[in-house]
Amino acid sequence: MIGAERAMDEAERRLISVTVNEVVHRAEVDVRLTLADFLRHTLQLTGTHVGCEHGVCGACTVLVGGHTARSCLMLAVQAHGHSVVTIEGLSTEGQPLPPLQQALADHHGLQCGFCTPGILTTLTELLRDNPSPSDEDIRVALSGNICRCTGYQGIVAAVRSLLPSAGREVRG
Amino acid sequence: MKPPPFRYYDPQTADEAVGLLASLENAKLLAGGQSLMPMLNMRFVQPDHVIDLNRVPELAFIREEAGRIRIGAMTRQRDLEFSPLVAERLPLIGAGLHHVGHRQTRNRGTIGGSLCHLDPAAELVTVAMTLDAEIVARGPQGERRLAMAEFPLGFMTPALELDEMLVAIDIPVPPAGHGAGFVEMARRHGDFAIVSAAATIELDGAGRIARAVLVLGGVDVSPLRMGEVEEALAGQAPSAAIFADHCRLCGAVEAMDDALVSGTYRRRIAPVMARRALEQAARHAMAKVAA
Numbered sequence: 336m337i338g339a340e341r342a343m344d345e346a347e348r349r350l351i352s353v354t355v356n357e358v359v360h361r362a363e364v365d366v367r368l369t370l371a372d373f374l375r376h377t378l379q380l381t382g383t384h385v386g387c388e389h390g391v392c393g394a395c396t397v398l399v400g401g402h403t404a405r406s407c408l409m410l411a412v413q414a415h416g417h418s419v420v421t422i423e424g425l426s427t428e429g430q431p432l433p434p435l436q437q438a439l440a441d442h443h444g445l446q447c448g449f450c451t452p453g454i455l456t457t458l459t460e461l462l463r464d465n466p467s468p469s470d471e472d473i474r475v476a477l478s479g480n481i482c483r484c485t486g487y488q489g490i491v492a493a494v495r496s497l498l499p500s501a502g503r504e505v506r507g
Numbered sequence: 508m509k510p511p512p513f514r515y516y517d518p519q520t521a522d523e524a525v526g527l528l529a530s531l532e533n534a535k536l537l538a539g540g541q542s543l544m545p546m547l548n549m550r551f552v553q554p555d556h557v558i559d560l561n562r563v564p565e566l567a568f569i570r571e572e573a574g575r576i577r578i579g580a581m582t583r584q585r586d587l588e589f590s591p592l593v594a595e596r597l598p599l600i601g602a603g604l605h606h607v608g609h610r611q612t613r614n615r616g617t618i619g620g621s622l623c624h625l626d627p628a629a630e631l632v633t634v635a636m637t638l639d640a641e642i643v644a645r646g647p648q649g650e651r652r653l654a655m656a657e658f659p660l661g662f663m664t665p666a667l668e669l670d671e672m673l674v675a676i677d678i679p680v681p682p683a684g685h686g687a688g689f690v691e692m693a694r695r696h697g698d699f700a701i702v703s704a705a706a707t708i709e710l711d712g713a714g715r716i717a718r719a720v721l722v723l724g725g726v727d728v729s730p731l732r733m734g735e736v737e738e739a740l741a742g743q744a745p746s747a748a749i750f751a752d753h754c755r756l757c758g759a760v761e762a763m764d765d766a767l768v769s770g771t772y773r774r775r776i777a778p779v780m781a782r783r784a785l786e787q788a789a790r791h792a793m794a795k796v797a798a
Contacts (some may be wrong), residue, residue: 346514366515389545396658402614408544478696479609
């Protein structure tokens with residue numbers, strides 16, 4: 336075990352290549368590093384938040400291969416060869432906010448914002464797979480994201496405002 | 508760094524995985540990671556070796572062969588949820604999956620992982636028991652099959668040898684006209700059930716119950732098949748009164764206490780869950796007759 340002379344033990348450290356927000360990142364990581372910590376500590380993408388670290392709160396939800404996943408429940412090595420989208424990949428700096436994020440801002444869909452990155456990745460998947468979700472669909476989708484300060488009313492209202500039926504609402 | 512140190516392997520084939528399992532001491536198989544990863548993060552488990560099955564494509568499939576549906580152990584819960592074949596042939600699976608965690612966890616979670624973790628309240632364990640599934644396990648000596656009813660040996664303990672791996676489950680397809688019902692009581696959507704009930708009902712030509720299956724989850728250390736209720740229902744015309752009457756037996760079972768819920772409460776709600784599951788299954792079967 337002599338520093339750089341030592342051949343890397345693949346059972347303990349691995350070279351991985353992960354596409355994050357359309358950029359390919361290569362890094363050598365400990366095999367026990369979680370994907371959440373890889374994103375935050377190795378890539379400095381701190382928009383993905385870490386709340387409970389055992390898969391309950393949903394704050395660390397990212398898209399892996401287009402599907403939502405708890406990044407605290409994946410190892411970084413498991414993302415090797417896959418494409419990950421984080422909150423940083425859902426908007427472009429200097430450009431207007433995309434409709435979902437603008438709707439959240441307009442409807443008081445966030446307060447402290449800690450849970451918001453996970454909520455946005457969750458809702459991105461929901462609206463992609465089901466463009467006209469019912470209120471129940473929206474609430475079931477959000478059941479895996481714990482928000483403890485804003486409350487869900489504003490978040491549901493934000494999603495509802497984006498639906499094709501929103502324009503037909505009678506407004507008093 | 509939350510998980511304890513371990514050595515990591517990502518085999519490409521099931522045989523390679525079984526070989527590793529047989530040759531390594533204190534090894535854990537990593538399936539969807541929705542239970543093992545939290546346990547690693549909290550250091551409840553400290554394996555020396557983690558064998559990741561996520562790069563073994565041969566373990567993820569849904570196939571129909573000769574009146575049976577075979578599901579690979581690494582099939583994601585999401586893929587079962589959205590499979591038209593499963594929805595048509597085994598509607599109980601979709602009904603149960605609706606209560607399993609959340610979309611984010613079903614995207615990763617697998618059927619094999621859930622069955623082997625064997626949480627007493629896991630919906631897929633209860634569903635597999637209700638559907639008379641068979642477990643296909645592979646070890647260094649080859650494959651063997653065992654009935655789901657014999658799979659739980661005790662609290663969270665599957666009947667697998669240390670060098671054996673669950674590779675698939677095999678489910679006989681019930682008659683097309685059967686109805687399925689799954690209900691549960693949980694404190695929040697997606698939580699493990701305090702009590703769940705799964706039921707299937709087949710009707711005869713006269714609209715009477717030809718066969719009923721009823722299983723309670725979350726009550727005892729593993730799902731309880733309510734054979735007495737099933738026998739009592741055979742030959743009866745389905746009605747709310749009949750179900751309520753026979754489901755009283757579900758209140759006389761052994762029930763677990765835990766930190767949040769007493770066995771007394773579980774016995775109190777078990778008959779209600781059972782009745783509702785049977786009513787749902789009967790309505791489903793009758794709707795198919797009408798269609």
